[in-house]
Every structure is written in structure tokens, then in C-alpha cells.
Amino acid sequence: YKLVILLSGSGSNLQAFIDACESKALPNTEVSAVISNKTDAFGLIRAQQAGIATACINHKEFASREDFDCALKNKIDEFGADLVILAGFMRILTPGFVRHYLGRLINIHPSLLPKYPGLHTHQRALDAGDTEAGATVHFVTEELDGGPPIIQAKIPIFDGDDAATLAERVLSKEHTIYPLAAKWFAEGRLSLQNSKAVLDDKN
């Protein structure tokens, strides 16, 4: 089962996938390629260290979002992906791109969606006086951070937390739930049906 992972930064979620594939927590699955829109993304180095093919497609070299997404799509399909995973990929994707991969394109967002789509999620949770925070894995649809949720992880917010401490604790939960969602895919248990995430309970 082939995963292609798109990222723009550190790639700690990518690392969680690499580790899960190696430890067989994600059986019969490989990260076949990592694609970044940033040349200096640390995630590219993580991939290279793990012997994974990488590509960098700089969005600034394209005249439009459509042109960039077209190049991205060609690269993904060149590698061959059963599932496309957004892991800190900081570009908004065009409707055409999203439609092409509908049902096999997932994202992780650092909030308990539908709360706080977009940026600065942890600060917004703190400012609102929330008592819990978390992360959501969801199918990607044309609505930004608005696709059907697959799995969420929650953590308590403690007195004295700031955006950085919260981000760190949420991130460590992300590293568990994201590979788990991919495992369900690889097992053929998870699909997008009538705009809902459906998990087959057989086991």
C-alpha cells in the first residue's frame, strides 16, 4: 500500500509514518514519496535519511494555483499513490485537485474540528478559555478544514499552557492517530461515502 506525503515543514508526522511502517504498526505499507513546496523543509531530510524518494515543487514558480496543483498531481501520480497524505502542507488546494483525489486524500488539523479551521488554532483555543484541545484527521473536500472527520484525539488544557506547550502535546497525539487512520485505509476498512467517513468495524 503506497502513501505519498505532502508537507511544507518539520515533518514530525512524516516521521511517525516512517516509524509506523518500519515497526509494522502499518503493515504492508510504504511511504513511496515525499513532496514539499518548500526547498528547506526538514521533512525532506527526514525522507532522504529514510531512503524515501523526494520531490520539491516550488509554488512560487507557477503563475496560478491551478498550474501548481497540476504539477503536483502529475508528480503524485508519477510516484503512484493509493493514499495522499497532507502532513503540514501549507497550501490551499484547488477544487479540481481535491476532486481528483476525493476519498483518497486526507489531512490532519491541530484542533477539534469543526472548531478553529485555519491557522493559530492553539492560541484561539486558549483565548476562548477552552478546557480541551486536540487534533482531527479528516477527508479533504473543497471546504478548507471542513471535510468529514475520521478520528480525533483530545487532550486537556492545563493552567499555564501556552500555544507552544499545547502544540507539543497535541502533536504527540497526532503521531498516533494519523498512522492509525492510514492503517484503516490500507486494511480497506475506511472510505468516504455520501460525504461521510465510514469505518467498517470488522476485526
Ligand code: GRF
Ligand atoms: C501539525 O500541527 C499538523 O496538525 C498541521 O501541521 C503541523 C505539521 O507538523 N497540519 P509536522 O510538520 O508534521 O511536524
